[in-house]
Amino acid sequence: MAELKTNNNKEMFATGEELPKAQSKVKEFVKKFVKRKTAVISLIFIIFIILMAVIAPYVVPYAPDQPDYTNLLQGPSTAHIWGTDEFGQDVFSRLMVGGRLSLSCALIATIVGTALGVVLGLIAGFYGGFWDSLIMRCCDVLFAFPDILLAIAVVAIIGQGMVNVMIAVAVFTVPSFARIIRSATLSVKQAPYVEVARSLGCKNSRILFVHVFPGTIQSMIVNFTMRIGTAILAASSLSFLGFGANVTEPDWGAMLSQGRNYLNTAPHMVLFPGILIFLTVLAFNLLGDGLRDTLDPKMN
Amino acid sequence: MSEPLVSVKNIKKTFAANKGMFGKKKFVHAVNDVSFDIMPGETFSLVGESGCGKSTTGKLIDHLITPDSGEIWFEGKEISKISQNEMRPLRSDIQMVFQDPYGSLNPRMKVQDLIGEPLLIHTNMSAGERLKKVHELLQVVGLSPAHGERYPHEFSGGQRQRIGIARALTVQPKLIIADEPVSALDVSIQAQVLNLLQQLQEEFSLTYLFISHDLSVVEMISDRIGVMYLGTIVETAPKEELYANPRHPYTRALLSAVPIPDPEKEKDRIILKGDLPSPSNPPSGCLFHTRCAHCTEKCRTEKPEPKLVGDRHVVKCHYPELTED
Amino acid sequence: MSEKLLEVKNLRTEFKRDKSWVTAVNNVSFDINEGEILGLVGESGCGKSVTSLSIMRLLARNSKISNGQVLLKGKNLLEKDNKEIRKIRGREVAMIFQEPMNSLNPCMRVEKQITEAILLHNNFSKEQAHQRAFDVLKSVGIPEPEMTLKSFPHQLSGGMCQRVMIAMAMSCEPELLIADEPTTALDVTIQAQILELMEEIRAKKNTGILMITHDLGVVAEMCNRVVVMYAGRIVEEAPVKELFADSKHPYTQGLIGSVPKLGSGVKSLPSIPGSVPDLSVMPKGCKFAPRCKYAMDICREQEPELHTIDKDGRRRCRCHLLDQNRKEA
Numbered sequence: 013m014a015e016l017k018t019n020n021n022k023e024m025f026a027t028g029e030e031l032p033k034a035q036s037k038v039k040e041f042v043k044k045f046v047k048r049k050t051a052v053i054s055l056i057f058i059i060f061i062i063l064m065a066v067i068a069p070y071v072v073p074y075a076p077d078q079p080d081y082t083n084l085l086q087g088p089s090t091a092h093i094w095g096t097d098e099f100g101q102d103v104f105s106r107l108m109v110g111g112r113l114s115l116s117c118a119l120i121a122t123i124v125g126t127a128l129g130v131v132l133g134l135i136a137g138f139y140g141g142f143w144d145s146l147i148m149r150c151c152d153v154l155f156a157f158p159d160i161l162l163a164i165a166v167v168a169i170i171g172q173g174m175v176n177v178m179i180a181v182a183v184f185t186v187p188s189f190a191r192i193i194r195s196a197t198l199s200v201k202q203a204p205y206v207e208v209a210r211s212l213g214c215k216n217s218r219i220l221f222v223h224v225f226p227g228t229i230q231s232m233i234v235n236f237t238m239r240i241g242t243a244i245l246a247a248s249s250l251s252f253l254g255f256g257a258n259v260t261e262p263d264w265g266a267m268l269s270q271g272r273n274y275l276n277t278a279p280h281m282v283l284f285p286g287i288l289i290f291l292t293v294l295a296f297n298l299l300g301d302g303l304r305d306t307l308d309p310k311m312n
Numbered sequence: 313m314s315e316p317l318v319s320v321k322n323i324k325k326t327f328a329a330n331k332g333m334f335g336k337k338k339f340v341h342a343v344n345d346v347s348f349d350i351m352p353g354e355t356f357s358l359v360g361e362s363g364c365g366k367s368t369t370g371k372l373i374d375h376l377i378t379p380d381s382g383e384i385w386f387e388g389k390e391i392s393k394i395s396q397n398e399m400r401p402l403r404s405d406i407q408m409v410f411q412d413p414y415g416s417l418n419p420r421m422k423v424q425d426l427i428g429e430p431l432l433i434h435t436n437m438s439a440g441e442r443l444k445k446v447h448e449l450l451q452v453v454g455l456s457p458a459h460g461e462r463y464p465h466e467f468s469g470g471q472r473q474r475i476g477i478a479r480a481l482t483v484q485p486k487l488i489i490a491d492e493p494v495s496a497l498d499v500s501i502q503a504q505v506l507n508l509l510q511q512l513q514e515e516f517s518l519t520y521l522f523i524s525h526d527l528s529v530v531e532m533i534s535d536r537i538g539v540m541y542l543g544t545i546v547e548t549a550p551k552e553e554l555y556a557n558p559r560h561p562y563t564r565a566l567l568s569a570v571p572i573p574d575p576e577k578e579k580d581r582i583i584l585k586g587d588l589p590s591p592s593n594p595p596s597g598c599l600f601h602t603r604c605a606h607c608t609e610k611c612r613t614e615k616p617e618p619k620l621v622g623d624r625h626v627v628k629c630h631y632p633e634l635t636e637d
Numbered sequence: 638m639s640e641k642l643l644e645v646k647n648l649r650t651e652f653k654r655d656k657s658w659v660t661a662v663n664n665v666s667f668d669i670n671e672g673e674i675l676g677l678v679g680e681s682g683c684g685k686s687v688t689s690l691s692i693m694r695l696l697a698r699n700s701k702i703s704n705g706q707v708l709l710k711g712k713n714l715l716e717k718d719n720k721e722i723r724k725i726r727g728r729e730v731a732m733i734f735q736e737p738m739n740s741l742n743p744c745m746r747v748e749k750q751i752t753e754a755i756l757l758h759n760n761f762s763k764e765q766a767h768q769r770a771f772d773v774l775k776s777v778g779i780p781e782p783e784m785t786l787k788s789f790p791h792q793l794s795g796g797m798c799q800r801v802m803i804a805m806a807m808s809c810e811p812e813l814l815i816a817d818e819p820t821t822a823l824d825v826t827i828q829a830q831i832l833e834l835m836e837e838i839r840a841k842k843n844t845g846i847l848m849i850t851h852d853l854g855v856v857a858e859m860c861n862r863v864v865v866m867y868a869g870r871i872v873e874e875a876p877v878k879e880l881f882a883d884s885k886h887p888y889t890q891g892l893i894g895s896v897p898k899l900g901s902g903v904k905s906l907p908s909i910p911g912s913v914p915d916l917s918v919m920p921k922g923c924k925f926a927p928r929c930k931y932a933m934d935i936c937r938e939q940e941p942e943l944h945t946i947d948k949d950g951r952r953r954c955r956c957h958l959l960d961q962n963r964k965e966a
Contacts (some may be wrong), residue, residue, distance in 0.1 A: 065415070103315060114498040203415055203418075204410055204412050204415035205416050205417055205418040205419075206414060207376060207410075207416075208408070208410060208416045208417075208476075209418075209429075210376060211374050211376055211403065211408045212403060212407070212430045212433060212479070213399075213400045213401075213403030213404065213430065213433050213434060214429070214433055215400070215433075218433070222421075225419055226418075226420045227420070315700050331953075351896030361824035361825065361826065361827075362795075362824055379740045383904070392770050392921065426727075469915075470912055471912070497895050498680035498681055498890060498913070499680065499851065499853070499892060499895050500680060500891060500895045500908060500909035501680075501912060502895070503894075503895035503896075503897075503906040503907070503908035504908040504909075504910070506897075506905075506906060507906060507908055510904065510905060513660065525824065525825070527825070527899055528854075528896070528897035528899045531899060531900070531901075531902070532897045532903060532904065532905075532906065538831070542639075555899070555900055555902075565826060566825060567899065568829075569825040569826045569828065569829035570825055570854065570899050571828070571829075571832070571852065571855045571857065571858045571859060571881050571898055572854055572855045572858070572898065572900075573853035573857045573858055573881065573893060573896050573898060574881055574898070575855070575858070575877045575878045575881050576878060576881070576882070577856040577857075581829060581833075583826075583830055584829075585824045585832070585835060586780075587794045587796055587797065588794065588824075591651060610958060
């Protein structure tokens with residue numbers, strides 16, 4: 013077939029038949045995403061929080077662990093806009109810096125959990141049979157416990173500390189991801205182009221990574237953002253219950269737990285961490301919603 | 313005559329269809345004792361209505377599924393029982409073109425990657441060589457090299473089918489299995505694709521197994537035709553013979569049912585009564601007896617054997633003489 | 638000739654796409670007489686289904702009918718409010734769809750679905766409705782109506798489902814039946830059964846039928862007159878025999894030419910190059926010009942009008958070339 017000749021059926025392509033201008037997928041995505049106001053606002057908020065977490069130690073007005081025994085349990089004022097805690101530490105500074113610990117904990121835990129869950133889900137969905145049953149039954153067992161109880165159990169077994177909290181949160185992220193990715197895999201596996209790939213002679217590994225996996229990325233991204241919210245909540249809860257960060261460390265959950273003792277005298281100590289956790293979780297969830305709607309080709 | 317390129321001998325395939333949790337397991341006889349040969353360079357077509365097992369037969373030959381029994385020979389090699397790994401090198405000789413031009417192209421890949429994929433799998437070409445070949449092929453099927461940068465959703469149905477054909481051609485196959493390649497397309501586009509397929513056959517001396525439900529399309533493109541009913545081939549004949557002198561009552565009914573775009577033409581139509589029997593519970597004896605006008609006691613009990621009634625014209629009917637003109 | 642049953646005048650339907658409106662049906666006019674079958678032919682995206690949905694006022698939210706009239710025995714359906722149009726739907730105009738399996742509710746027994754329409758439009762008791770359902774099923778050639786009434790749609794075959802759909806449509810004896818690709822999803826032998834049934838109904842009840850299809854074979858066998866649509870416009874209208882014997886518009890000619898004809902023995906077909914233009918990027922001038930082998934300069938500049946081209950006014954065509962030739966002659 014070396015002497016491939018250019019065919020004379022060019023005339024089949026009549027003049028005037030030009031394809032509509034190619035639009036880059038990223039551009040198209042951005043165009044659609046911008047239309048979703050709540051998601052955009054959420055994204056801006058999240059970026060702000062992350063930015064703060066990164067630069068907070070250098071910009072906050074007070075060092076987070078600097079006690080000021082003249083100003084204990086002060087309410088919001090011009091000097092301390094969100095007040096001070098029982099050691100006179102500035103709540104605003106602590107919260108901003110504390111975002112580091114809380115967010116990185118949630119992010120790392122979710123990433124680890126997602127990675128494991130995606131691999132397990134792909135294997136279960138693609139190969140089916142024994143592996144499917146094994147993985148999904150294990151997930152069912154994990155699902156039988158409430159998330160937070162599961163995390164508490166994990167921490168109780170492996171001990172207290174921030175790393176262990178991450179492990180605990182990651183563990184309860186895995187089953188929900190495995191289940192979601194499995195069903196996404198199953199539906200992509202049904203697509204004719206997967207059968208085509210097989211008929212072309214693709215190996216299973218190529219079919220799995222080149223043809224099936226990209227089809228599941230959408231649901232992965234969406235659930236990832238939603239799970240971060242849950243993870244922040246879980247990490248904070250664990251810290252609140254005293255399983256996670258040390259009370260002296262600036263962590264949102266730990267601060268909430270600490271403030272609980274002064275609920276009557278200094279409600280701002282609970283109020284601000286609570287609001288921040290609430291807003292962050294909400295923002296991640298709304299972003300996830302927005303992404304889902306944008307990525308879903310059926311929603312226009 | 314030379315050796316057949318493909319030789320299918322008595323293949324059978326059943327699928328399990330569960331009937332409830334406690335019900336007895338039912339089996340759908342998708343392909344039931346099908347045999348045929350395809351000579352190099354010819355176009356052999358399988359026609360039949362939906363559920364007659366024609367697509368399953370195509371997939372069996374392409375080794376996407378394996379038969380329960382029977383043999384499939386390709387170039388003198390028995391391929392029905394080999395493993396997927398042993399099959400892989402053979403895939404460059406057998407390629408498929410699928411029905412659904414929308415679903416059969418991965419929407420997340422560029423056209424040039426789609427067409428180049430078989431080269432990536434089957435050859436050691438460098439990326440540059442692959443791209444060059446892809447550009448050649450795009451022109452062969454009437455698209456321009458610039459289209460390679462685009463994604464499938466930017467193309468119309470007919471153009472996508474051209475992409476599918478280009479992909480099948482990349483590795484210089486000997487056999488192309490075309491499973492309803494034009495049935496999802498508009499008529500004016502359908503003619504374009506059919507013409508292209510014929511042109512390519514001449515140019516690259518391809519052999520086609522053409523699967524379709526449309527008798528007029530099949531007439532245009534085939535050399536020989538097998539008519540399928542409920543998983544079995546009821547009649548095989550060269551094209552002219554089949555259309556001029558159909559001998560199986562089902563073939564006759566099928567031919568007469570096709571609407572002809574000519575209002576002046578008077579037709580005496582044979583309208584079949586009833587529906588297709590369920591393939592999970594096929595009728596005894598001759599599979600067609602439930603809808604046949606000439607049905608006798610013998611048809612109800614005895615399976616008809618293939619009978620030679622003309623030059624390469626084989627029919628599975630107890631009374632082929634009834635339909636002789 | 639009997640009186641006009643349906644008259645569609647200058648119908649224009651638009652769709653919202655990315656904040657701008659695109660015209661799916663542009664200035665379409667045709668009529669159907671009682672007991673007549675009018676074929677509406679064209680390729681996918683030519684606006685034939687939108688036309689039928691506009692007549693039934695079943696368009697989705699993102700679309701609007703911006704101009705025109707739909708006169709059913711003189712009543713303009715486009716001016717009716719929702720309540721009035723609901724009374725007309727099913728009672729005077731009924732519709733059958735392409736996918737019989739998907740057009741029936743899978744969770745409802747056939748009986749419930751048929752009697753629903755009957756009870757809605759008639760003052761029938763349940764028994765009477767049941768009897769009527771039984772009768773219509775029998776009249777569409779279903780061998781065991783009682784069994785079928787009790788079954789769910791998934792227990793029936795495609796052909797049976799389409800019979801049930803037709804029975805449902807005919808249950809209130811409408812004067813106009815709109816059939817949107819009624820046999821496209823069916824096998825040929827079943828298609829033959831369904832077409833025969835529709836012809837029978839027309840002959841018995843003198844129902845007018847609007848037959849929407851892309852299959853010229855079906856048109857040739859069923860229809861009295863044909864309207865050919867391209868890119869949302871009517872390009873040609875003619876009685877069926879004249880259309881097939883002597884089509885005037887290059888698109889119609891190409892369409893008829895590119896259909897493989899059973900028994901013709903040809904090896905290759907003339908085809909129309911290119912593909913249908915996208916609604917949002919329509920060419921200037923004649924919409925078919927980019928694919929037309931006779932295209933002249935004027936075709937690319939100015940859109941031709943739909944002219945009546947014979948004495949009885951039964952043939953219309955939209956083509957510059959034809960206009961020019963007629964002027965010269």
